[in-house]
Amino acid sequence: MSAPAAYVDGIGLLGPGLCDWPATSDVLIGKVPFASATTVLPAPQGLSGAERRRVSALVKLTLAVGLEATERARADPAALPAVFTSSGGDGPTCHEICRVLASADRQLSPTRFHNSVHNATAGYWGIATGATAASNALCAHDGSFAAGLLESLCQVAVERRSVLLIAYDSGYPEPLRGVRPIPDAFAVALVLAPEVGDRSLARLEACCSEARSDRMSDAGLEALRASTPAARCLPLLTQLARRASGRTVLDYLEDLRLAVEVSPCR
Amino acid sequence: MTTLALTSFTVTSAIGRGLDATLDSLRAQRTGLAPCAFESVVLDTCVGEVAGVDDAPLPRALREFECRNNRLAWLGLAQDGFCEAVERSAERYGRGRIGVFLGTSTSGILETELAYRHLDPLTGALPRGFLYRGAHNNFSVAAFAQRALGLSGPAVVISTACSSSAKAFASASRAIEAGVIDAALVGGVDTLCLTTLYGFHSLQLVARTPCRPFDTARDGISIGEAAAFALLERPGAKLDADAVLLLGTGESSDAYHMSAPPPDGRGARAAMLAALASAALAPEDIHYINFHGTGTPSNDEAEACAVASVLGRAVPGSSTKGATGHTLGAAGALEAAICALGLRHDLMPAGVNTTQVDPTLPVSYLLENRRGRLSRVMSNSFGFGGSNCSLILARAG
Numbered sequence: 202m203s204a205p206a207a208y209v210d211g212i213g214l215l216g217p218g219l220c221d222w223p224a225t226s227d228v229l230i231g232k233v234p235f236a237s238a239t240t241v242l243p244a245p246q247g248l249s250g251a252e253r254r255r256v257s258a259l260v261k262l263t264l265a266v267g268l269e270a271t272e273r274a275r276a277d278p279a280a281l282p283a284v285f286t287s288s289g290g291d292g293p294t295c296h297e298i299c300r301v302l303a304s305a306d307r308q309l310s311p312t313r314f315h316n317s318v319h320n321a322t323a324g325y326w327g328i329a330t331g332a333t334a335a336s337n338a339l340c341a342h343d344g345s346f347a348a349g350l351l352e353s354l355c356q357v358a359v360e361r362r363s364v365l366l367i368a369y370d371s372g373y374p375e376p377l378r379g380v381r382p383i384p385d386a387f388a389v390a391l392v393l394a395p396e397v398g399d400r401s402l403a404r405l406e407a408c409c410s411e412a413r414s415d416r417m418s419d420a421g422l423e424a425l426r427a428s429t430p431a432a433r434c435l436p437l438l439t440q441l442a443r444r445a446s447g448r449t450v451l452d453y454l455e456d457l458r459l460a461v462e463v464s465p466c467r
Numbered sequence: 468m469t470t471l472a473l474t475s476f477t478v479t480s481a482i483g484r485g486l487d488a489t490l491d492s493l494r495a496q497r498t499g500l501a502p503c504a505f506e507s508v509v510l511d512t513c514v515g516e517v518a519g520v521d522d523a524p525l526p527r528a529l530r531e532f533e534c535r536n537n538r539l540a541w542l543g544l545a546q547d548g549f550c551e552a553v554e555r556s557a558e559r560y561g562r563g564r565i566g567v568f569l570g571t572s573t574s575g576i577l578e579t580e581l582a583y584r585h586l587d588p589l590t591g592a593l594p595r596g597f598l599y600r601g602a603h604n605n606f607s608v609a610a611f612a613q614r615a616l617g618l619s620g621p622a623v624v625i626s627t628a629c630s631s632s633a634k635a636f637a638s639a640s641r642a643i644e645a646g647v648i649d650a651a652l653v654g655g656v657d658t659l660c661l662t663t664l665y666g667f668h669s670l671q672l673v674a675r676t677p678c679r680p681f682d683t684a685r686d687g688i689s690i691g692e693a694a695a696f697a698l699l700e701r702p703g704a705k706l707d708a709d710a711v712l713l714l715g716t717g718e719s720s721d722a723y724h725m726s727a728p729p730p731d732g733r734g735a736r737a738a739m740l741a742a743l744a745s746a747a748l749a750p751e752d753i754h755y756i757n758f759h760g761t762g763t764p765s766n767d768e769a770e771a772c773a774v775a776s777v778l779g780r781a782v783p784g785s786s787t788k789g790a791t792g793h794t795l796g797a798a799g800a801l802e803a804a805i806c807a808l809g810l811r812h813d814l815m816p817a818g819v820n821t822t823q824v825d826p827t828l829p830v831s832y833l834l835e836n837r838r839g840r841l842s843r844v845m846s847n848s849f850g851f852g853g854s855n856c857s858l859i860l861a862r863a864g
Contacts, residue, residue: 203646282718288604290626295576302661303583314666315726315851318572319605319626324852327722333737335718336854337634340605340624348623355641359468376592377579380599409563409621409647454610456619457563 205351205358206406207393208466209441211274213266216240216387216432217425221269228422229435229442235421240386247329255312256325259291262388263322263367264329270390271365274400278326281365281392282334282356285323286349288342288430289381291316292373322369345370346389346434347453350461353393354407363394368431387429389438401466403441410460414452437461468745469644472702472863473711475552477543478804480693480791481515485546490808493816496836498790500677500689500820505659506577510668513677515691515792516659517542532611534575534602540611540656543694552698553616556650566648567622568639569609570631570655572796572850574624575602577660608656620648626796628850629759630718631655632695633799633858637716639699654696655797663690663795670726678762678793680786681771681832682821688761691792695800697807708864711807714843715746721853727765728849732773735759735847738855739777742845746859750778753859755815757802757846758830760786761793768828770847775829778845785833789820799848803858806844810862813840 212222218238219225227233242261245253246268263285271278289295294317301309315321320338327336341348346368353366369388373381394401415436417423426435433452440449444465453459477485481499482492492499500513520539525532529541544550557565578598585594601607609622621642625635632655639651667673667688674687699713719741721734728734743750756778759770767786774784787805794801809815815837824832843861 205645205647288606290605295579298662298666299576299579299583302580302665303586307661307665309662309665309669311666311669311671311726314662314669317662317666318628318851320628320850320852320854321725323627323720323854324725327720327853328724331722333720333722333734335637335741336627336720336852337625337638337718338627338852338854340626341622342600342604342606342610345606348621351621351642351647352623352638355638355645355647358645359641376586377599377603379592380597381604454613454622457621 204406204408205354206404207354207357207395208397208401209391209403209405210394210398210400211270211392213269213390215262215266217385226442229439235419237421257291257294257316258386259322259369259371260325262386263326263369266388266390267326267365267367270392274392276363276392278330279332281332281363283323283326283332283336283365283367284349284353286339286345286368288340288345288370290319291321292371292377296374296377343430344453345430347451347459351407351459357393357395361395363392366391366393368434370429370431384428387431389431389434397466403466404464406462407459410450410458412450412458412460414450414458468640468715470702471640471643471699471713473697473713473807474700475549476697476804476807477547477549478695478801479517479543479546480794480801481517481691482790486808490812493814496817496819498677498819500792508661508664510664511675512673513689514659515689517692529615531598532601532607533598534578536575536608536656536658537611539658539692539694540608543696544615549696550616553652556698557618560649562617562619564620564649565618566620566639566642566651567609567613567618568635568651568653569612570625570635570796570799571605571608571657572626572628572631573657573660573662574605574607576662578602580661612652627854628852629795629798630848630850630854630856631796633848633856634718636713636858637718637856640716650698650700652696653699655800656694657794657796658692672763674762677820678789679820680760680762680788680818681767681824681828683823683825685762685764685767687763689792691794693791693794693797693801695797695804706863709811710863711810712861712863714861715742715859717741717745717857719855723853726851728769730769732769734853734855735770735773735849736776738857742857742859752843753778753782753845754841755844756782756784757806758784758786759847759849760788762788771828771830780829781831783815783831783833783837785816785818787816789818799856802846803860806846806860810841810844810860813838
């Protein structure tokens with residue numbers, strides 16, 4: 202099997218108790234203990250007042266990590282194609298639509314309806330940053346991060362241009378929470394480039410694998426990884442934080458994993 | 468991009484199960500749109516419902532995927548010897564070397580809508596047996612197709628609203644070109660549900676009568692449902708003259724508004740130009756365009772503007788949504804299949820229901836079927852969030 206590859210030029214991250222990539226990196230290398238706390242969402246940048254009031258928590262979440270990653274990579278967000286990937290999309294919006302449709306008055310809010318599409322985050326990313334290149338919106342249940350990484354690496358390999366990957370998830374309200382318990386919002390963004398540059402942290406090369414996926418040694422981080430599809434990236438991020446070379450295996454499908462060969466650049 | 472072949476394809480929509488029925492309807496310029504009698508929906512609109520989707524449950528081994536969307540997928544896969552073609556491909560390349568790339572906008576959300584009517588009165592919990600992974604989650608249709616066909620390679624759902632299954636062709640092409648897989652099941656499946664029927668109604672985008680794209684009196688969309696699939700692989704050394712090829716894909720974002728295109732259609736224009744560049748073709752190489760053509764006043768106007776600026780005003784075109792309805796996440800694959808049928812059978816399908824083409828739109832819109840050899844065609848798909856995708860398909864000879 203041929204293995205598509207790319208260089209990680211920038212990382213952005215927000216999650217429970219994790220406020221950005223440097224703070225997360227310190228936790229992943231064991232310098233600071235992991236202390237889970239409600240994910241804090243910053244005010245959305247780049248949107249007008251009316252749009253700021255209409256956007257969902259997920260838009261704030263994805264804008265924040267996307268802008269952090271592009272800033273760290275010193276890349277222009279408006280110039281990058283983007284790959285968004287999420288298991289459940291906008292849980293509160295989905296819940297509210299189903300609630301209204303089950304009631305006597307089925308009048309939906311038009312804003313809520315257009316916010317319900319799986320690519321709403323990608324749409325608002327374009328509006329906020331002015332990015333007019335291709336954007337994608339993927340889903341592969343628990344393997345959504347791996348599916349997004351694979352799509353991004355294929356884009357970098359074939360188109361020979363940098364890509365922004367944003368993987369994210371947030372919880373559903375009840376009753377969907379009862380069947381799909383995702384505890385809190387989590388998002389990670391990677392700027393992936395075809396050539397090594399002065400911001401490059403590591404080279405990634407991915408291929409499908411049947412090996413067992415890696416777990417986190419810290420119980421709290423493992424709970425986060427196991428409960429949140431987007432956080433299935435944590436073993437890879439740990440390797441990037443440690444600047445360690447070697448292979449890490451990520452959850453993808455029921456019978457398939459994604460093995461990522463990591464080679465640090467500096 | 469590297470040219471790929473659609474070595475097998477199939478389509479099921481309101482105008483027919485499988486290719487022969489679809490071709491018959493296209494030749495007869497028949498619409499599949501009829502007044503909405505779906506579920507308990509009370510809306511004065513027409514829909515393109517596929518007959519018999521709920522007639523039979525899924526086979527026992529696939530029960531964990533039970534929902535209307537996967538039942539339509541199963542019905543679609545059963546047509547035109549498609550499963551057998553995938554099986555031959557699996558034997559040739561290996562089951563792990565065939566990827567699954569399917570587009571859907573709402574997956575099995577209908578089952579969740581129905582389940583919310585039956586929450587436990589005491590606890591508020593969903594009914595027992597609710598299938599989150601197999602029905603509700605957007606990925607369910609890809610997981611279902613992968614299991615049903617016995618494939619074990621990469622799989623993903625692309626959910627970019629109404630461009631979803633056109634973009635599935637683009638993602639699959641890259642995965643083949645990158646060497647990750649040898650062949651791909653691509654396509655789209657979307658089924659009627661209350662979210663889209665009442666949602667588009669809330670945006671005042673739904674027509675009362677069967678939709679009339681590009682008509683002076685066009686007043687909105689008619690929602691439909693469809694399952695369309697293609698098997699995409701590198702062309703063999705010997706190709707039949709009527710083999711259908713994928714020559715190019717182009718994608719762009721509007722970066723403008725969540726549910727409306729910029730009036731000049733610049734995002735659509737960028738996608739079409741990218742598709743031409745990817746196919747290394749000039750505008751005059753395109754002989755027919757299948758418009759996205761939803762039938763809303765502003766969408767058709769923006770698209771006409773964009774098409775005229777890229778291909779000129781003279782290229783014959785039509786929207787087949789007057790026949791099938793707007794099948795949302797399945798529209799890209801459905802219309803790619805209609806284009807493939809047109810290439811194979813020398814047919815440019817008319818835009819049915821439309822009687823008076825809007826004279827302000829700079830297009831050559833087909834009100835009657837046109838016969839004649841087609842070599843290369845373009846199909847447009849645009850979605851909410853400003854997600855655009857254009858595909859270029861061709862005859863091999």
